[in-house]
Amino acid sequence: MDGALIAETISITGHDGDEIEAYIARPLGQESFGNVVVIHHMPGYDGGTKEITRRFAAHGYAALMPNLYHRDAPGASPDDAAAAARAKGGVPDERLVGDVAGAAAHLRGLDGSNGKVGVIGYCSGGRQSFLAACSLPLEAAVDCYGAFVVGTPPEGMPLKVGPIAHLAPSLSCPLLGLFGAEDQYPSPEQVDELDKVLTEAGKEHEFHSYEGAGHAFFSVDRPAYRVEAANDGWQKIWDFFGRYLAG
Amino acid sequence: MCTYLTEKIEVAGSGKGAQGWFTLTDATVYLDHPQHAPAEHTLNIDFLNPASGPSARVAVELTAESARALARAIEATLESAPPGLV
Numbered sequence: 001m002d003g004a005l006i007a008e009t010i011s012i013t014g015h016d017g018d019e020i021e022a023y024i025a026r027p028l029g030q031e032s033f034g035n036v037v038v039i040h041h042m043p044g045y046d047g048g049t050k051e052i053t054r055r056f057a058a059h060g061y062a063a064l065m066p067n068l069y070h071r072d073a074p075g076a077s078p079d080d081a082a083a084a085a086r087a088k089g090g091v092p093d094e095r096l097v098g099d100v101a102g103a104a105a106h107l108r109g110l111d112g113s114n115g116k117v118g119v120i121g122y123c124s125g126g127r128q129s130f131l132a133a134c135s136l137p138l139e140a141a142v143d144c145y146g147a148f149v150v151g152t153p154p155e156g157m158p159l160k161v162g163p164i165a166h167l168a169p170s171l172s173c174p175l176l177g178l179f180g181a182e183d184q185y186p187s188p189e190q191v192d193e194l195d196k197v198l199t200e201a202g203k204e205h206e207f208h209s210y211e212g213a214g215h216a217f218f219s220v221d222r223p224a225y226r227v228e229a230a231n232d233g234w235q236k237i238w239d240f241f242g243r244y245l246a247g
Numbered sequence: 248m249c250t251y252l253t254e255k256i257e258v259a260g261s262g263k264g265a266q267g268w269f270t271l272t273d274a275t276v277y278l279d280h281p282q283h284a285p286a287e288h289t290l291n292i293d294f295l296n297p298a299s300g301p302s303a304r305v306a307v308e309l310t311a312e313s314a315r316a317l318a319r320a321i322e323a324t325l326e327s328a329p330p331g332l333v
Contacts, residue, residue: 041280042279042280043280043281043282046282072301073300073301073302076300076301076302077302079282079283079306080301080302080304081301082282083275083293083295083301083304083306084297084301086253086275086277086279087253087255087275087293087295087297123280214287215287216280216287222280222285222287223285223286223287224287
């Protein structure tokens with residue numbers, strides 16, 4: 001693996017058969033590769049998440065990031081699309097699952113795909129990664145500081161999302177959770193609760209919480225970035241996906 | 248944190264966006280991750296005309312302190328306007 005890759009914008013078939021925009025990056029010069037669906041954070045289908053998508057390709061995976069806000073604002077800039085999606089209350093859970101299913105199907109059909117698909121999501125995408133892994137047959141899932149997998153949203157907050165820990169018995173694959181010990185959403189107590197729920201459900205998982213890190217510690221272009229947590233987190237991701245997606 | 252906490256109001260006026268001036272019909276105010284401001288959370292205001300599409304938007308992302316100062320400045324300016332002007 002020499003980091004060579006090709007990245008482009010494509011159209012995939014998502015929830016309800018809708019054609020939606022997606023960003024794909026694939027390794028070059030590899031006969032066979034594993035696959036990753038990248039779920040973008042709430043600020044949208046942006047440059048930072050495209051960079052993460054390319055990073056997976058540079059490490060030997062085909063990575064596909066569906067634009068979850070495509071229907072809300074086709075052709076708009078990522079920040080305008082994120083604003084439009086927010087005004088509608090965010091991405092409905094059912095639509096998210098359909099779009100990830102479409103992305104996974106696209107990846108499985110690529111020449112050279114080994115048929116194994118993992119999912120990773122950041123921020124709101126962390127919760128959505130867990131949701132997808134509880135709703136679809138996948139080989140591995142990573143939840144990066146997703147809020148409201150457990151825990152009830154504060155009273156008066158008009159969230160269109162709710163807790164989904166009750167789906168844990170349906171988790172189809174091992175789960176890696178990466179969290180900041182200083183985050184409040186999810187709080188360390190909520191992370192512990194999810195850990196307990198997964199253990200009770202007999203689901204394979206490993207959680208890591210980083211001291212000195214809060215929400216969004218992977219975001220290199222935000223003040224929340226914590227280099228030590230992010231570097232170790234990336235290593236955990238490579239080890240985890242190496243176990244379940246490689247080959 | 249992804250708060251989704253949003254206040255929506257109707258407004259009348261104009262804003263200048265990436266494509267020039269346009270008529271404003273709506274505004275949203277919310278506290279969440281910024282797109283650009285160097286802070287974990289900001290008070291964000293979007294001035295919008297949804298009928299003209301998602302790009303008809305003037306956006307600002309302010310620290311909480313700045314947002315409160317702005318709100319006070321707006322109120323103070325309107326309060327001190329000469330009688331009959333507003």
